[in-house]
Amino acid sequence: MSTPQPQMPQAAPTTWQASSGPSYPTYTSPIPVVRTHLGHAIASEWTKIRSVRSTMWTLGVFVLLVIGIGLAAGALVAANSGEESLAGENPLSFGFFGLLLGSMCVITLGVMTTASEYGTGMIRTTMVACPSRGRVLAAKAIVFFSVAFVVTLVSALLVALADVAMLEGAKEPSAQEWLKGTVGISFYIALLGLLSLVVGSIIRHSAGAITIMIGLVLAPLVIALFMFSASLEDLRQALFEYSIPNQLSVFYSNSLTETGPSGWDPLWIALGVTAAAFAGAFALLEKRDV
Template sequence: MAAPQGPPALVPPPPPAPAAPAPPSAWQQAMNNAYTSPIPVTKTHIGHALTSEWTKIKSVRSTMWTLGIFLVLVIGIGLLVAAQTEPRDYVDVPFTIPAFFGLVLGQICLITLGVLVTSSEYGTGMIRTTFTASPQRHRVLAAKFLIFFAIAFVFSAVSIFLVGSATESMNSGPEAADIAWTGTVFKGALYVSLLGVLALAAGSMLRHSAGAITAMLGVVLVPAILPAFLMISESTKALGEKMMDYNAPNSLAKIFAIDSETGGNGTSQLWLLIVVTAVAVAGAFALLEKRDV
């Protein structure tokens, strides 16, 4: 008799065949075929803005003309004045005094260049391209200030030093006292350079070349003329005397020890200009972010 058989064993079905991969979409194909630049991508910093501003300021004709006229005025007038002096004229004054007469006129060149560094871009509309390439506006303005100040200070210091060296070689002798004059090179160059920085801040705030230049000429010339009228009245005489001491021409005169009778070496006038320039620069940065271009 045959033994009873159990239920048949269950056999698992074969695994399904793997599905064919879906063809890549058009977007994936575009991403796979995207162009990869061989130029390394680096994070932007202030050095890039400095390079850009240096390229711009050395490429425009206004820089060449204003700095060229500045050198002609300071060095040319300085040497002409030095040629008319004698060793006894430098008994109690430094040899850089002839440079003062050129700086009184040359400072107008630095003021004009300072305004044009920023206002010319607003006038032509190129400031939009600049801020598109560098959206961080404060970095662009900081680079303008640094580049302009470096150029103005170097040109001013070199021109004053050349005049002082030439004057010393023409008038050296036992009648001329050995008065240190290198300090006037630094302070004189710093003063006129700060005037240019103040003009740059004015150009950034006003955004108009003619208006900013006119405003800066008023800052330089009005304090030199107004004291003559203020000192007529006793009530405004003190104000007129103070304004006379701190206007730009008299400040330079004190730095170069021309007005030795009243004393002082121009340090307080220099500090006042530093404070005024710092306030103007802060105002330029504040307005830069609040206004559209």
């Protein structure tokens, strides 16, 4: 005879009823909600560029090259030249050598400002924090250009003041020469670095972008030196005239050629090329994945 099993009590059917009021009391966050803008992106990029070691090392070498070579060139000329031989010489022009070598540091820093984030994958975090890609590129450009311009201006000005004081027999630079030899050349170097930043954004590879920019600086002049054929004379002359070393020398009224860019022309050329490259980088940034 089987033992009857105890019967479990049946649960009463549950009736779900929507609540007519809020389930939780109203909560207001103490953190203010603000609409993000370009200023926030600039603050973020400023934190990045000043917190990485490569910035301090690169700019430190740049300052050392510009000031060290500029002062050494001025001191060497002052020690081995008389006042008569210095007559008519622009004392600001001896800063050219240091700035030409120092531009490699600015190029390197410009490339690393963008390309290094692609190499480490940090760009994904950046784009999550700021989905507006154009805003990120603009913030990087503003921060980098400001840093490069200020550092170059201070270095070039110190060299200019020291060389003018050392070379007593040289002519006194005019106001136009002071402006071109300090502010003008600083704008040009900063634009060269900004072009490097844009190329880094396009290439997304540090070594490749740096190689391209160094080639842009040195290749036209080196290629022109080995063009011996008479049929290539026009091309050879154009490469000389528009090479970056020659354009740098124009700011000191000491052009390597008698024709070609003069006055403020190199600055407008650099500005146009950089603007075109920036537009291309912006278009590619919107189309490609990060």
